[in-house]
Amino acid sequence: MNSAFKSLILLLGTTMTAMLPGAAWSQTARSYISIVGSSTVYPFATVVAEQFGGTRRFRTPKVEATGSGGGIKLFCSGIGVKYPDIANSSRAIKPAELRDCAAHGVKDVVEVKIGYDGIVLAESVAAPGLKLGLRDVYLALAKQVPDPTGKQALVANTYKTWKDVNPQLPATVIEVLGPPPTSGTRDAFVELAMEGGCESFPWIKAIKEKDEDRFRQICHTIREDGRFIEAGENDNLIVQKLKANAKAVGIFGYSFLEENSDSVKGSLIDGVAPTFENISSGKYPVSRPLFFYVKKAHIGSIPGISEYLQEFTSLKAMGEEGYLADRGLVPLPAAEYKAVSERVRQLVVMPIPG
Amino acid sequence: MIADDGDDGASRQLSPEETRRRVDASLRRRYRAERRFRYYGLCSVCLGVIFLVILFGTIIGNGYSAFRQGFVQLDIHFDADVIDPDGGRDPDVLSVADYSLLVKAALRELVPEVTSRGEKRELNNLVSAGAVFSLRETVMADPGILGRKRSLWLPLNSEVDLWLKAKLSGTDGDGISGRFSARQLGWLERLLADDRIELQFNTAFFTNGDSREPELAGVWGATKGSFFMLLVTLLLSFPLGVAAAIYLEEFARRSWWVDVVEVNINNLAAVPSIVFGLLGLAVFINFFGLPRSAPLVGGLVLTLMTLPVVIIASRAAIKAVPPSVREAALGIGASQMQMVFHHVLPLALPGMLTGAIIGMARALGESAPLLMIGMVAFIVDVPSGPMSPSTALPVQIYLWADSPERAFVARTSAAIMVLLAFLLVMNATAVWLRSRFERRW
Numbered sequence: 016m017n018s019a020f021k022s023l024i025l026l027l028g029t030t031m032t033a034m035l036p037g038a039a040w041s042q043t044a045r046s047y048i049s050i051v052g053s054s055t056v057y058p059f060a061t062v063v064a065e066q067f068g069g070t071r072r073f074r075t076p077k078v079e080a081t082g083s084g085g086g087i088k089l090f091c092s093g094i095g096v097k098y099p100d101i102a103n104s105s106r107a108i109k110p111a112e113l114r115d116c117a118a119h120g121v122k123d124v125v126e127v128k129i130g131y132d133g134i135v136l137a138e139s140v141a142a143p144g145l146k147l148g149l150r151d152v153y154l155a156l157a158k159q160v161p162d163p164t165g166k167q168a169l170v171a172n173t174y175k176t177w178k179d180v181n182p183q184l185p186a187t188v189i190e191v192l193g194p195p196p197t198s199g200t201r202d203a204f205v206e207l208a209m210e211g212g213c214e215s216f217p218w219i220k221a222i223k224e225k226d227e228d229r230f231r232q233i234c235h236t237i238r239e240d241g242r243f244i245e246a247g248e249n250d251n252l253i254v255q256k257l258k259a260n261a262k263a264v265g266i267f268g269y270s271f272l273e274e275n276s277d278s279v280k281g282s283l284i285d286g287v288a289p290t291f292e293n294i295s296s297g298k299y300p301v302s303r304p305l306f307f308y309v310k311k312a313h314i315g316s317i318p319g320i321s322e323y324l325q326e327f328t329s330l331k332a333m334g335e336e337g338y339l340a341d342r343g344l345v346p347l348p349a350a351e352y353k354a355v356s357e358r359v360r361q362l363v364v365m366p367i368p369g
Numbered sequence: 370m371i372a373d374d375g376d377d378g379a380s381r382q383l384s385p386e387e388t389r390r391r392v393d394a395s396l397r398r399r400y401r402a403e404r405r406f407r408y409y410g411l412c413s414v415c416l417g418v419i420f421l422v423i424l425f426g427t428i429i430g431n432g433y434s435a436f437r438q439g440f441v442q443l444d445i446h447f448d449a450d451v452i453d454p455d456g457g458r459d460p461d462v463l464s465v466a467d468y469s470l471l472v473k474a475a476l477r478e479l480v481p482e483v484t485s486r487g488e489k490r491e492l493n494n495l496v497s498a499g500a501v502f503s504l505r506e507t508v509m510a511d512p513g514i515l516g517r518k519r520s521l522w523l524p525l526n527s528e529v530d531l532w533l534k535a536k537l538s539g540t541d542g543d544g545i546s547g548r549f550s551a552r553q554l555g556w557l558e559r560l561l562a563d564d565r566i567e568l569q570f571n572t573a574f575f576t577n578g579d580s581r582e583p584e585l586a587g588v589w590g591a592t593k594g595s596f597f598m599l600l601v602t603l604l605l606s607f608p609l610g611v612a613a614a615i616y617l618e619e620f621a622r623r624s625w626w627v628d629v630v631e632v633n634i635n636n637l638a639a640v641p642s643i644v645f646g647l648l649g650l651a652v653f654i655n656f657f658g659l660p661r662s663a664p665l666v667g668g669l670v671l672t673l674m675t676l677p678v679v680i681i682a683s684r685a686a687i688k689a690v691p692p693s694v695r696e697a698a699l700g701i702g703a704s705q706m707q708m709v710f711h712h713v714l715p716l717a718l719p720g721m722l723t724g725a726i727i728g729m730a731r732a733l734g735e736s737a738p739l740l741m742i743g744m745v746a747f748i749v750d751v752p753s754g755p756m757s758p759s760t761a762l763p764v765q766i767y768l769w770a771d772s773p774e775r776a777f778v779a780r781t782s783a784a785i786m787v788l789l790a791f792l793l794v795m796n797a798t799a800v801w802l803r804s805r806f807e808r809r810w
Binding site: 061071252 | 548580660662747748
């Protein structure tokens, strides 16, 4: 028994000494791309990363969902293998962040706009067609709405028909099919449409400066009395239900509207139709551009970055019929796509604001 | 007699009958209290068992279907003109070729009536996007296959997989067939009737890393990540913990300094694990410059967390060795160190190992500290060592539970089953070590 334990201790000891050089080895090289940032871009970046790793002779990049702000902060911490190469973001990088980058030696940031996150409210083609404002959307779907008598107070939402919300709308019952809270589409819808409508009330907008949490609670909470129906993660299902029910309105990503244009049509929002041109030009209010940022200094020292850029900006990924469009990305219009892929090819660096 | 304190002095002398009556009454009360207590105990055990059964029932009920996966048999023609038009058999060319064309062509052969673009798209969507990866692997492993035809079983898309499972079990799982067009359903029914699609054992689940396609996602990457992490933790926390325990128990003289160390070790064992994650981020990643997401850093952080547990368990094991053993050794002329290493340590080691394994089991289930050091990430490649980026099993469960694709529900539960199996093995090892080597006196 004694010798059994002795050999066990010996074994542990030798393995540990064998491990020590590994532990002492500080990082001098990295053979994979490290990506951090937005959880909105995460589903697209991971698909590209997997395609890239599966079809090319490089290792699959590592993608961390840290949120846009957290990702850019990590990205801007410095140059070298221990810092990420790419930061995904669901908003453009701020001048302050670029200055922070430059202060840490990251002076050559290449911006890549990958497309848009567009969310549509759609109805069956048999329906007469709604012309909504963001304010109408907010009033129809929020859990609490401003008192209709004009007082600056919130009351429970009792609007039953679209006409109750806005006299110019038809007297059809409000019945909206939308994604559950776990969905990114829901997040974007709440942030862009609900909040946009919410801010049209000056006194609610004033709350935003004072108490951000309260503001979010007012504007982001969707009613739970059955007017808004959570229809599952799959946007296809919503499309199916819209076909069967001409009175219902569905909320989903733009790509599904495009694919099912024979059975559903998009509602006008603030007078703008959700068309390809309007979304990509930014006229359609419920859309936002998505980006990622690359450190030019890392190209060459980390293998595969330029090939990853190539894969991401290729037509088969980012193009109008690419696999990212299947996952719900609104692709860039042809002219902008061309400009972006040209800038990526030449690796045009962003100027540092003074 | 104490019970009678309230009575007046005159009744202090009780008759034998009265004493007897009072004792009987109190005896009945005591028996009742004991029965009640046993009943409470039984109730809490039953409640615990019921919750355990519900937990395991849900996990297994949700997860068992993930161990099987739908496959379609396709006759792939490895067309050399498509894959390698130059004929150079250059691995660089072979690795970037468009293998999806081969899959599409094979599908068209099976369903020849498809012509329009929309129909083709619907047809191609039935097969997993990952089918091309396995074709690529086939060709890379054996370029000689070019120009030949081979019948291969390729994974179906995860939604088709759900449809197939619902179909074979005779239910329509939440209207899954509503997700397909009438055309697609027609093709699927036909392929099923031709025995072209079937459920097979899901090997990918045990051999692959993470993936965005549920049909390709596996736990091997996370399992290896967890393994490397625990290896680092064991190799560091066990020797350090045992050395610290021996010093504190056998060598250190009692002083205020030893008391401070002791109190701190006990406190550290109760510190929430996320705090160790923050510490790891600040020290190992920011100061020592170790890479993010590496199992080495994860192992170091978990070492900090496990070390106090190992020290406490080891000290208890050393304390349990009877002083007579020490005295006998010293009495025949052994030095203090010889006494410890020749006599005390071998006798205390089973207890120390058990403590270490229980600590490791806790470390295996830990996910909070890993959040801080970048191990919550999308990592496809299976890690090859403690420096390559990886996730861990609990983190993988968290990531999948968060995924929108329906098929990940079953995979989440299946991954939980794998984790539980690991914990059972580790705890069983601890029990075995104890019963095998433990000495009683």
